[in-house]
Amino acid sequence: MSAPTYDLGKLHGGLRLQAHKQMSTAEPIRQVPVPEQLILPLAQHAGDPAQPVVRIGEHVLKGQLIAECEGSLCAPVHASSSGTIVAIEPWPVSTRHGDSAPCIVINCDGKDTAIGADENCAAYDNLVPEDLLGNILLGGIAGLGGAVFPTAQKLMQATTCDIEYLILNGVECEPYISCDDALMREYGREVIGGAQILMHALHVGVCYIAVESDKPVAIQHLGEVLAEIDDERIAIKMVPTIYPSGGEDQLVQLVTNREVPSGGLPSDVGCLVQNVGTAAAIYNWIIKHQPLISRVTTITGDGVATPMNVEARLGTTVGDIVRFAGGYTENAEQLIIGGPMTGKSVTSDRVPLVKGTNCILVLSQTPSVRPEMPCIRCGDCAAVCPVQLLPQQLFWNTCANDEKKMRSYGLIDCIECGCCDLVCPSHIPLTASFRTAKARIREQADEKARAERARHRFEARNDRLERDQQLREEELARQKETARQAAPDAIAEILKRKQDAADED
Amino acid sequence: MDMWTAVITISLIALLAGIALSYASRSLTSDSNKLVEQVNELLPQTQCAQCGYPGCRPYAAAIVESDVAINLCPPGGDNTVQRIASLLGKDTLPLAEQPRPGRIVAVVDEALCIGCTHCRSACPVDAIIGAQQLMHTIIETECTGCELCVAPCPVDCISMRSLS
Numbered sequence: 199m200s201a202p203t204y205d206l207g208k209l210h211g212g213l214r215l216q217a218h219k220q221m222s223t224a225e226p227i228r229q230v231p232v233p234e235q236l237i238l239p240l241a242q243h244a245g246d247p248a249q250p251v252v253r254i255g256e257h258v259l260k261g262q263l264i265a266e267c268e269g270s271l272c273a274p275v276h277a278s279s280s281g282t283i284v285a286i287e288p289w290p291v292s293t294r295h296g297d298s299a300p301c302i303v304i305n306c307d308g309k310d311t312a313i314g315a316d317e318n319c320a321a322y323d324n325l326v327p328e329d330l331l332g333n334i335l336l337g338g339i340a341g342l343g344g345a346v347f348p349t350a351q352k353l354m355q356a357t358t359c360d361i362e363y364l365i366l367n368g369v370e371c372e373p374y375i376s377c378d379d380a381l382m383r384e385y386g387r388e389v390i391g392g393a394q395i396l397m398h399a400l401h402v403g404v405c406y407i408a409v410e411s412d413k414p415v416a417i418q419h420l421g422e423v424l425a426e427i428d429d430e431r432i433a434i435k436m437v438p439t440i441y442p443s444g445g446e447d448q449l450v451q452l453v454t455n456r457e458v459p460s461g462g463l464p465s466d467v468g469c470l471v472q473n474v475g476t477a478a479a480i481y482n483w484i485i486k487h488q489p490l491i492s493r494v495t496t497i498t499g500d501g502v503a504t505p506m507n508v509e510a511r512l513g514t515t516v517g518d519i520v521r522f523a524g525g526y527t528e529n530a531e532q533l534i535i536g537g538p539m540t541g542k543s544v545t546s547d548r549v550p551l552v553k554g555t556n557c558i559l560v561l562s563q564t565p566s567v568r569p570e571m572p573c574i575r576c577g578d579c580a581a582v583c584p585v586q587l588l589p590q591q592l593f594w595n596t597c598a599n600d601e602k603k604m605r606s607y608g609l610i611d612c613i614e615c616g617c618c619d620l621v622c623p624s625h626i627p628l629t630a631s632f633r634t635a636k637a638r639i640r641e642q643a644d645e646k647a648r649a650e651r652a653r654h655r656f657e658a659r660n661d662r663l664e665r666d667q668q669l670r671e672e673e674l675a676r677q678k679e680t681a682r683q684a685a686p687d688a689i690a691e692i693l694k695r696k697q698d699a700a701d702e703d
Numbered sequence: 704m705d706m707w708t709a710v711i712t713i714s715l716i717a718l719l720a721g722i723a724l725s726y727a728s729r730s731l732t733s734d735s736n737k738l739v740e741q742v743n744e745l746l747p748q749t750q751c752a753q754c755g756y757p758g759c760r761p762y763a764a765a766i767v768e769s770d771v772a773i774n775l776c777p778p779g780g781d782n783t784v785q786r787i788a789s790l791l792g793k794d795t796l797p798l799a800e801q802p803r804p805g806r807i808v809a810v811v812d813e814a815l816c817i818g819c820t821h822c823r824s825a826c827p828v829d830a831i832i833g834a835q836q837l838m839h840t841i842i843e844t845e846c847t848g849c850e851l852c853v854a855p856c857p858v859d860c861i862s863m864r865s866l867s
Contacts, residue, residue, distance in 0.1 A: 648847075653743070656760075
């Protein structure tokens with residue numbers, strides 16, 4: 199069944215934004231050549247950083263493991279091309295946590311020699327799901343939609359629940375970004391192959407590929423591939439072009455009409471959502487034995503000469519990619535990694551392309567910062583909030599730093615989509631204040647947990663000391679008792695000995 | 704006759720009230736213990752003894768039972784003082800001593816450690832491990848940054864490091 203279906207659930211709020219996508223989707227995906235230097239951060243995923251397994255000066259091949267998993271939430275890192283490790287040092291990055299992070303720097307030799315793929319994994323059907331998941335873990339795959347949650351761990355978590363639907367997220371709702379669109383147009387087979395692997399791994403019977411209605415070419419191509427493969431478990435669902443319909447929970451709501459509970463996961467309502475790029479990466483790893491060393495990304499905006507979609511090796515610097523796309527235009531002013539709504543503005547183009555970089559946006563003018571004015575209680579923010587929160591109430595509570603109120607008004611459910619910012623007539627930076635408040639709440643919770651543990655350890659130590667003291671006292675008492683009992687006999691013996699001695703005299 | 708009715712009624716009421724009161728005094732014991740627990744909840748549990756009491760719970764007990772000042776806990780900061788004040792209905796006071804900013808932990812210079820175990824017995828949360836005559840180290844995740852291990856070290860190999 200390849201025709202897209204429309205039977206959808208409802209999404210609250212959201213906005214129709216100007217898409218700005220045509221400029222980058224005119225041309226097919228172009229391959230960025232091997233750069234001179236690759237910078238591979240150890241933490242390209244959400245969770246603990248990977249640990250390097252190579253030394254400075256070592257020669258590595260394309261696809262070779264250079265940093266392995268340590269910790270429960272982690273994804274390994276592979277060399278994106280062949281070359282020599284020249285440094286393992288902090289480097290500017292564009293992740294959310296800080297501006298610099300430890301990276302492995304490779305000077306490429308230009309030969310791009312690949313490490314020999316020794317096993318043939320193509321017959322994944324024979325693998326039991328556990329082995330398949332273990333295999334996926336080794337591929338270094340993390341969610342390519344932008345959240346970069348390690349895929350293997352997400353799947354392992356999902357195996358503990360009863361999953362009914364696998365949803366592939368091809369809804370690229372944020373303006374400017376078109377890398378998933380381009381990927382679905384050209385790598386439909388990989389996407390659908392990845393879906394089949396995921397369905398096998400999790401014993402899921404139904405897969406929906408959700409694509410936004412403004413991507414007819416992608417829908418057509420996926421339909422053709424589906425018709426060819428003839429897998430009736432997979433269907434395409436067309437979702438309306440509303441921002442943020444591509445948010446994980448929003449998509450579940452749209453596709454299945456089930457609401458993900460507050461603080462819960464899609465798996466709580468029997469769904470697993472994966473980005474289409476992640477599915478393609480899983481296919482490339484399991485079938486072609488290529489770990490995640492490159493990704494499709496959009497380079498766009500009116501500050502770049504020829505906007506386009508490119509496939510670049512992870513670790514290529516943003517500057518190299520911009521040069522490949524014809525360089526900056528004269529009026530380029532702002533460089534954003536990610537989209538205009540959720541992306542992060544960076545000050546240097548030395549930052550590398552990482553697993554989560556879905557867009558490099560160069561804008562000609564920085565959006566004018568309009569003066570913030572008092573809230574007039576118009577309620578527009580509540581009308582557009584896709585999670586049905588009350589941003590104005592939340593804003594009061596964040597200003598008052600009232601943790602209990604913030605929680606009860608559902609701050610942790612805010613997906614930081616930025617819709618409320620856009621509609622606010624008083625230009626209040628709502629999302630930014632929610633983001634800091636969330637970080638603060640998380641910090642406080644951590645502190646509380648630490649205090650609780652310290653108290654527990656302190657009490658355990660006091661108990662132990664008391665027990666030791668008691669044991670010592672008991673031992674002492676026992677010794678005293680023995681001595682006391684033995685004493686009369688001993689004294690009698692001594693007296694007797696003395697008596698004997700006197701008698702002998 | 705009327706008099707006796709009154710006497711019996713009053714005696715019965717007194718008896719019932721007595722039973723109720725004795726039950727209440729037994730089952731709803733004084734709140735002092737509970738209050739100590741509540742104050743203890745608010746303290747940061749660093750067990751640093753900077754307040755002059757050997758740990759957070761003893762300080763909580765002192766606050767509740769002997770009316771000790773509530774601003775003696777630098778690691779808790781102004782927030783803790785405010786919370787305790789609002790719990791006990793007292794006035795907030797400025798901190799007696801300013802806290803160090805950020806989270807700090809102790810670090811053992813392992814090359815210098817002689818394995819005397821003095822720091823190990825000083826640690827209130829058992830965050831130091833190491834056998835006698837062998838190198839000691841600190842479990843960073845469990846360290847509360849109380850600095851109680853710094854003074855006992857005979858070779859001065861423990862220093863405090865900021866984690867931020």
